[in-house]
Amino acid sequence: MKTEIKNLPKSEVEILVELDPLEWGKFVDEAARTLAREVKIEGFRPGNAPKEMVEQKIGQGHILEAAADLAVRRTYIKILEEKNIDAIGKPEVHVLKVAMGNPFEFKIKTAVLPPIKLADYKKIAKADKPKTKEQIKVEEKEIADSLEWLKKSRTKYATVVRPAQKGDRAEVDFIAKHNGQMIANGESKNHPLVIGEGKFVPGFEDQLVGLKENETKSFSLVFPEDFAQKDLAGKLIEFEVKMNLVQEPQTPELNDEFAKSLGKFESLEALKNNIKEGMAIEKENKEKEVWRAKVLQEIVKKSTMEMPEILIQAELAKMEQEFKENLMQMGLEYEQYLKNIKKTEQDLKKDWLPKAVERAQAGLILRAIADQEKVEVTGQEAEEEVNHIIKHYPDWDSVKEKIDMDQLAEYTKNRLKNEKVFEFLEKI
16 A cells, blocks of 8 residues: 655645555455445355356446445544644545556545644643632622522412502413504413512503402503614503403521521521522632633743644534524524624624634644643543443433434543643643
């Protein structure tokens, strides 16, 4: 086998390969045997017919095509291993010469991991140490706010026969019209709301104060200029409202009994300590994430590399998928969102390009540091983490068929390795 390797711009290489007739003939024979098992030739068991008869039955072109595919795949892997080429992505293959009894020639172009001139990452990490748990403070007001939230979350409502007031929970029927015509989604029955929370049209909840059960009221409101439904923004809308239910809040007192009702606390003081500890851990994790992002960004900025286009495009594809998933969680459709902002998919990707480059560079930097510092993830560590993911995956049985376990294992291994790199930088 003869090979000629040429370095191309944008971290790509071109590999020219020639197999002599003997090497090439072995692939032709193997391809013929494989194809022979798939065709019926009278007088021979599947796979035992002579190559000439198989060729006559299915055609020489079919055999050459199968042999070329086999030769390219096996030879490519062998070249990568022998020449220590870190190829990434799917290669481009061009067959140059293919015929029986002659040399087989083909050309491959593939992206490779670029050479990286790493910045002094140890010096950068030393220059800005992350905050320790002892340096992180939790203010009394933060604890008080958390307790207040807990108290409100345990609030119950009791039906009362009196005029509604702020803080009450109400259920109302309403009709909304503009110039006498009902607006889209302008009618609702037993619509629930808490008066004063401000979750409805500004001014609507104020109009409910003083209404008793079964009482009705008509009033008009000007919708905000930034209202989501643009056709209603700034318009005067007439409402007809009927009060169906008034309930007053019954909020528990903050005491030892309240703490015990949450299940695992003997006193209010124990609950406060638990909240304080949890907040400290949360703040420590946030500080750590901020520090990691800052340090990695600085290392990327001071390192040099030539980015392969394939990595940038892969990162853009990830960003697009993440964006679509976020829109789905908000109940929005991707295509409709593009229409609303008057942009195309290509416009978005153009906007994301600098961030995609930065993210791709960060991934290469973490990999380079891991290689230089001999950071490794054992098979057992990766397997345990995959099992942990599966254990906490909602409804795993219904989705496991859709998940590529090899990809999950590779993703998990890379994530664990990145975590070890960050831990190494934090300890410097």
